[in-house]
Amino acid sequence: MGPDAVQVKDVSFSYDRTAILQDITFTLKQGDFLGIIGPNGGGKTTLLKLMLGILAPDKGEIIVLGKAPHDAKHRIGYVPQYTDFNLRFPVSAIDIVLMGRLRRSLIGRPYSRNDRIKAEEALDRVGMGVFRQAHIGELSGGQRQRVFIARALASEPEIFFLDEPTAGIDPYFETDLFSFLKELNKDATIVVVTHDIGVISSNVKSVACVNHTMIFHEQGKITREMIDMAYQCPVDLVAHGVPHRVFPDHREQ
Amino acid sequence: MWDALQFDFIRNALLAGILVSISCGIVGSLVVVNRIVFISGGIAHAAYGGIGLAFFTGISPTLGAGLFSIAVSMIMAAVSFKNRHRADTFIGVIWAVGMALGIILIDMTPGYNVDLISYLFGSILAVPESDIFFMVPLDIIIVLSVVILYKELLAMSYDEEFAFIAGIPVRLLYFSLLGMTALCVVMVIRVVGLILVIALLTIPPYIAEKYTGSLGKMMALACLLGILFTVSGLWLSFNYNLTSGATIVMVAAVAFFISQAFEMIKKRYKA
Numbered sequence: 347m348g349p350d351a352v353q354v355k356d357v358s359f360s361y362d363r364t365a366i367l368q369d370i371t372f373t374l375k376q377g378d379f380l381g382i383i384g385p386n387g388g389g390k391t392t393l394l395k396l397m398l399g400i401l402a403p404d405k406g407e408i409i410v411l412g413k414a415p416h417d418a419k420h421r422i423g424y425v426p427q428y429t430d431f432n433l434r435f436p437v438s439a440i441d442i443v444l445m446g447r448l449r450r451s452l453i454g455r456p457y458s459r460n461d462r463i464k465a466e467e468a469l470d471r472v473g474m475g476v477f478r479q480a481h482i483g484e485l486s487g488g489q490r491q492r493v494f495i496a497r498a499l500a501s502e503p504e505i506f507f508l509d510e511p512t513a514g515i516d517p518y519f520e521t522d523l524f525s526f527l528k529e530l531n532k533d534a535t536i537v538v539v540t541h542d543i544g545v546i547s548s549n550v551k552s553v554a555c556v557n558h559t560m561i562f563h564e565q566g567k568i569t570r571e572m573i574d575m576a577y578q579c580p581v582d583l584v585a586h587g588v589p590h591r592v593f594p595d596h597r598e599q
Numbered sequence: 600m601w602d603a604l605q606f607d608f609i610r611n612a613l614l615a616g617i618l619v620s621i622s623c624g625i626v627g628s629l630v631v632v633n634r635i636v637f638i639s640g641g642i643a644h645a646a647y648g649g650i651g652l653a654f655f656t657g658i659s660p661t662l663g664a665g666l667f668s669i670a671v672s673m674i675m676a677a678v679s680f681k682n683r684h685r686a687d688t689f690i691g692v693i694w695a696v697g698m699a700l701g702i703i704l705i706d707m708t709p710g711y712n713v714d715l716i717s718y719l720f721g722s723i724l725a726v727p728e729s730d731i732f733f734m735v736p737l738d739i740i741i742v743l744s745v746v747i748l749y750k751e752l753l754a755m756s757y758d759e760e761f762a763f764i765a766g767i768p769v770r771l772l773y774f775s776l777l778g779m780t781a782l783c784v785v786m787v788i789r790v791v792g793l794i795l796v797i798a799l800l801t802i803p804p805y806i807a808e809k810y811t812g813s814l815g816k817m818m819a820l821a822c823l824l825g826i827l828f829t830v831s832g833l834w835l836s837f838n839y840n841l842t843s844g845a846t847i848v849m850v851a852a853v854a855f856f857i858s859q860a861f862e863m864i865k866k867r868y869k870a
Contacts, residue, residue: 400760419764426760435632436808436817437757445754448765454747481812501765 349412351376351505351535352397357406359392365558366392370406372554372562376504379531381550382539383572388557390539391427394509397537398424411504420449423503423534425494427510433483439493440478443469446500468496472526488519495526505535512540524549608724612833612843615726618734619787620825622741623799624807626783627825628818629745629776631804632756634683638675638777639800641690643784643793645671645697650718650788651704661733665785671697672781676774720844721792723833730790737786741779745818748772753814795844799825802851806858828854 352374359367367389374380384390395401396408399415410418423446446468447461457465469475472492482490491511498506508527512520524545527536531551540546546553554562555572563572604610630639646668653663671693679686745752754762755769763769784796791799807820832847839846 395760398760398764400763420766422764424761424764426758432757434808435757436811436813437753438812441753441813442757444750445757445761445765448750448754448762448767451750453751453767457750479812497761 348376350374350409351378351411352537353407353409354393354397355407355409357396357403357408359389359396359401359403361392367396367556367560368558370556370560372560374535374537374552376535377531379527379536379549379551380538380554381546381552382537382554382556383541383543383546384556386541390541390556391509393556393560394507394537394539398422398507420501421504423498423501423506425491425498425506425508425511427513427539428490428494435482437482438478439469439474439480439482439485439496440465442482442493443496443500446497449501464502465496465500468500469493471499472496487515491515491519491523495523499530503534505537506530508536508538510539510541512542512545520545608726609833609837611726611728611731612723613830614731615723615734615790616829616833616847617826618731618738619791619796620799620803620829621738621822622734622783622787623796624803624820624822624825625741625745625818626780627800628804628807628814628821629752629756630780630800631808632814632817633776635679635777635780636797636801637687638679638690639780639784640797641675641694641697642668642672642777642781643788643796643800644694646781646785646788646793647701647718648697648699648704649701649785651701651708654708655704661785664788665782667697668781668785669778672777673774676777680770680773717792718788719792719794720842721788721790721795723791723795723829723843723847726790734786734790737782741783744775744779749815752776756814791847792844795848798848798851799828802855803828806855809858809862824854 350373352372354370354372357367357370358365370393382390382393392401396403397410397415399410399419408415411421412418415422443465444457444461447457447465451457451461466475466478469478472495474489474492474496477485477489477493482493485493495508495511498508506527511523520542527538528549530536538546538550552562552564553572554560561572604613630636646664648671649664649667650660652667653660656663675686675690675693678689751762751767751772754765754767755772759769759773780800783800784793787796787799803821803824804817806824807817811817811820828851829847832850833843835841835850836843836846
C-alpha cells in the first residue's frame with residue numbers, strides 16, 4: 347500500500363503569537379476517509395493548510411505520501427472553503443476546472459487537448475457538463491462547489507482535501523456530496539473538514555476533533571470527549587441521533 | 600478632427616494614447632482582478648520620488664522614475680505578498696513618502712523648477728516621436744508576457760493558494776506582476792501623467808469586467824475602451840481647448856458612472 351497518506355508528528359503552529367495548534371500527532375493510512383470536526387476558530391483549516399504545505403509548522407514534522415508536503419503537492423487535490431468568493435471574476439466553469447491540470451502542463455504553454463478532455467470529464471462526473479461555459483457568478487452555491495470538486499478531480503490526485511465543502515449549501519447537496527466522496531474513496535484517500543457532526547458520523551472511516559489540540563479516532567467514532575471539545579460545553583449526544591447545534595452558524599475567518 | 604490630424608503633435612498624441620491604452624488595458628485588468636489597485640496607485644505616486652531623484656542627480660527622468668518605481672514595486676510586493684489586505688497602511692506611507700521625496704529633491708535641485716502638475720496630468724500633446732518608439736517595445740513585451748503566461752496569471756489571480764499547490768511559482772509571478780505595473784506606470788507617466796495612468800489602469804478594466812466572461816476578453820475590451828476614451832478625450836480637448844489629460848479622465852469617468860447606473864437599472868428590473 348506504500349507510505350502512509352499523512353503523518354503528522356508533534357506539530358504546533360501559531361499566528362501572531364497566538365497558538366492555533368499544539369502538539370498534533372496522528373497518522374492517516376492510504377484509503378482512509380477522515381472527517382475533521384471542531385469549533386470555528388479551533389484550527390481545522392490551519393491544520394489542512396499545514397498538510398497542503400501552504401503553511402509551515404513552527405514545530406514538528408508533516409509527511410504526505412512519504413514526502414514533505416511541498417514535494418507531494420502534485421499528488422494532492424484541494425477543494426478550498428468558498429463562501430461568496432470573487433463572484434465577479436471573469437472566468438467560466440471550464441476555465442476553473444482546467445486549473446486542476448496546471449501541474450501536469452508546462453508553464454508558458456497552452457493547455458493540451460488531453461488537459462481539456464480530462465477537465466471536461468471531471469465536469470461531467472460532477473454533473474456540471476452542461477454548464478461548462480457558464481460564468482462562475484451565474485451558478486448557485488452547490489453548482490459552484492461541484493465545479494471546485496471537478497477542479498480537484500481534474501488533477502487526478504491520490505488524496506483529496508476538502509474544507510467545509512457543504513457550508514451554506516442545501517442539505518440535498520450534502521447527501522449527494524458524501525455519497526460521491528464515498529465513491530471517490532474507493533481509489534483515493536479523503537480528508538474532509540466540517541463543523542457538521544451529523545453528516546460525518548454516518549459516512550467517514552475515522553474522525554478527528556481539532557480545537558488547539560486534537561483527538562483522533564481511527565474507527566470513526568465520535569466520542570463524548572470530542573463533542574465536548576467541539577462545542578466547548580456538554581451536549582446531549584443520544585437525543586435523537588443528531589446532536590443539536592449549540593452555536594448559531596457563524597463564519598470562520 | 601480630420602483637420603487636426605495634419606498636425607504632427609496630434610498624430611503623436613493619438614498614437615501615444617493608443618499605445619498607453621493597450622498596456623494599461625492589459626496590466627490594468629490584472630491589477631483589477633488581483634485587487635491591487637491601491638498598490639498600483641502607490642507605485643504611480645511613489646514614482647514621483649524617482650523623478651525628483653533624476654533631476655537632482657542629473658540622469659534622465661524616465662530612467663530615474665523607472666529604477667525607483669521598480670524598487671518601490673518590489674518592496675510593495677514583499678510587504679503585500681503574504682498579507683494582501685493588511686498591507687494598505689504601509690503602502691499609503693510609501694505612496695506619500697515617494698511624492699514628498701520627489702518634491703524635496705526638486706526643491707534642492709539648483710535652478711530647476713519642474714511643474715508638478717505636468718507630471719500629474721502629463722502633456723500628451725507634447726509627446727515627442729522618440730517616446731513613441733520607446734512605447735512600442737514596451738507594449739510588445741507586455742502583450743507577449745501575458746500571452747505566454749496567460750494560464751498561470753489567470754490561476755494566480757483567481758485563486759492563489761490553489762495555484763501554489765498546483766506548482767505555479769506564485770511569488771515570482773506576483774513580483775513580476777508588480778514589476779510590470781511599475782514599468783507600465785513609468786513609461787506612460789511622462790506622457791499622460793500619473794493620474795491618467797491610474798484612471799486608464801482601473802476604469803476600462805472595471806467596466807470591461809462586467810461585460811466579459813474571461814480574463815482575455817476583459818483585457819481586449821479594456822484596451823478598446825481605453826482607446827475610445829483617449830481618442831474622444833483628445834478630440835474634446837482639442838475642440839474646446841481643455842487640458843487633454845484631465846479631459847480624458849473625465850470621459851472615462853462619465854463612461855464609468857453610466858455603466859454603473861446601467862447595472863443598477865438592470866438589477867432593479869431583474870428583481
